[in-house]
Amino acid sequence: MIGRKVFTVDGRVYGVITDLIFSLDGDIVFLVISKLKIPYLDLGICRKLIVPSLVTKLNKGYVLTVHHQDPSAYAMSYIPDTMRRRGMRIFNVWLGYLDLITIILIVASIATLLTLIAIYVDYSFILTILLVTLMTLLPRILREVYSLSIEGLLSYSKLVGSKVIDSEGSVIGIISDVRVDEEGDKVRGIIMLRYLAKEEALRAIYGDSKYVELPLRLISNVKRDCVILKSSIKESIPYVVRSTP
Incomplete structure (x- = not known):
């Protein structure tokens, strides 16, 4: 959009x-x-x-x-x-x-x-x-x-470029975009760019993908240059959708 x-x-x-x-x-x-x-x-x-x-x-x-x-x-x-x-x-x-x-x-x-x-x-x-x-x-x-x-x-404009931090304080990605539904009146999720860290948990989220999508309902708080999730890395895995930019 x-x-x-x-x-x-x-x-x-x-x-x-x-x-x-x-x-x-x-x-x-x-x-x-x-x-x-x-x-x-x-x-x-x-x-x-x-x-x-x-x-x-x-x-x-x-x-x-x-x-x-x-x-x-x-x-x-x-x-x-x-x-x-x-x-x-x-x-x-x-x-x-x-x-x-x-x-x-x-x-x-x-x-x-x-x-x-x-x-x-x-x-x-x-x-x-x-x-x-x-x-x-x-x-x-x-x-x-x-x-x-x-x-x-x-x-x-405030979200793009922000770090995504899980409930335990680990950085799991950088917001590169948001996904808007076909009608153009609702944001369905945030699209994250793979973070450079090589932890096993991050590999479980991203797999071979460079981008993944998470639903907005997982967001707990938004601060300056960072978005904090309600869930940990492992708890977020079931909600992940492998995505392209």
Whole structure:
């Protein structure tokens, strides 16, 4: 679902799905649709929050089922009041500011690079170090600032890249994706990339596969950069589905 285009009823591109906001039960509360995606930074800007019931699947993309001028207005009828207030507050205030900050940072970074090249053209080593540092840190900073957080809900952008830790404290994988059902309104599970550790228990989970899928119901808690399971490695084995990315 992530990366799929959303079209209006008259065939114009409305945006690209760049994030999912969903509950621990897997119910997708918001789709985050971006007008513009920055490839290297893997960020979407000029974003809109809409509910999944306002789009329908068509071939490899999605089509809005309402007038494209302001689909967020229809959210008033579709989602609980508390979640609506939290989501709309983010939509109305923070997203606009974040878009502005992102554009300023990108423009400032480019301007800084051009200035450094102009002034320190003879200092290629220093320039290389500065360039590598900037290109390494900027995406991480922007992703951290730009990830949406709504109390009581999970987001795709926050989960991807997080370590998965079992109930005994062992790292068993890294989240690489989530699996969404055919209807596009529910997240069914998390897809984990094989962790580098070579314990026998991990081999029992992954076998010869690089990826496995675990159901959301096994998640106990979500913290910064890590997801904690209710079960141990051995207890998780019956729920494992061997998967591909």
